[in-house]
Structures are given as C-alpha cells and as structure tokens.
Amino acid sequence: MPYIRQDFDGQTVICTFDVTPGSAHDVLDLLNIAWDEVISRQPGFVSGAIHLNDAQTRIATYSQWRDRRDYQAMLRSPEMRERNRQINGMCKSFEPVMYEVQAVFQD
Numbered sequence: 001m002p003y004i005r006q007d008f009d010g011q012t013v014i015c016t017f018d019v020t021p022g023s024a025h026d027v028l029d030l031l032n033i034a035w036d037e038v039i040s041r042q043p044g045f046v047s048g049a050i051h052l053n054d055a056q057t058r059i060a061t062y063s064q065w066r067d068r069r070d071y072q073a074m075l076r077s078p079e080m081r082e083r084n085r086q087i088n089g090m091c092k093s094f095e096p097v098m099y100e101v102q103a104v105f106q107d
Helices: 024-037 066-078 078-089
Strands: 009-020 046-053 059-065 095-099
Touching: 009 066, 024 046, 024 059, 024 078, 046 066, 066 078, 066 095, 078 095
Parallel strands: none
Antiparallel strands: 009 059, 009 095, 046 059
C-alpha cells in the first residue's frame, strides 16, 4: 500500500491513461496483470495503486520506486516494452510523469 510522506526520497510516478468506457476494464485487466506479474516484482519497486474515474474515461496509476533508475529499467525491459505497446494501443493517450512529494496533509 502506498504510504505518502514528505520525507520520501525515492521516485514517485503518476501515469494517466485516457480510455473509453468501452475499453477501460480491458486496460485495467492488462494493467492488473502487468503489475502482478512484472512491475511489483522489479528491483526498487516500493508500492503502487491503480485508480479508475467514475466516468471510466481515465485510469491513473501511482507508484513509488527506490530510485528513478529502477523505474526506467522496468520500462526498458523487453517484457514491459511489449506490454506497454499493447496497453498503449487500447488508450487514446498514456502519460507517465515523475514527481517529488512536496507536502502531505492528513486527518
């Protein structure tokens, strides 16, 4: 489970996938399998989550990595390159963005 804290010194990546309501669950299925079989087993993986908006037009993933290079190595692996081609083919767009936590608020 992601634990978001301001002193996290790893890499945070938020990916957004622009999908249609008709393809959202197919993309979710592919993402869940990729996370279960590949992504979560990669060196440097800390945690992650997959989100779907109410209109089923956007999927967002949130992942935490020990280091930016760990995330990049996962993306460059032959298995993930093939999976990402398949996932990207089902999306209108796909955008991974690297972030650094700036502030955390909680109850």
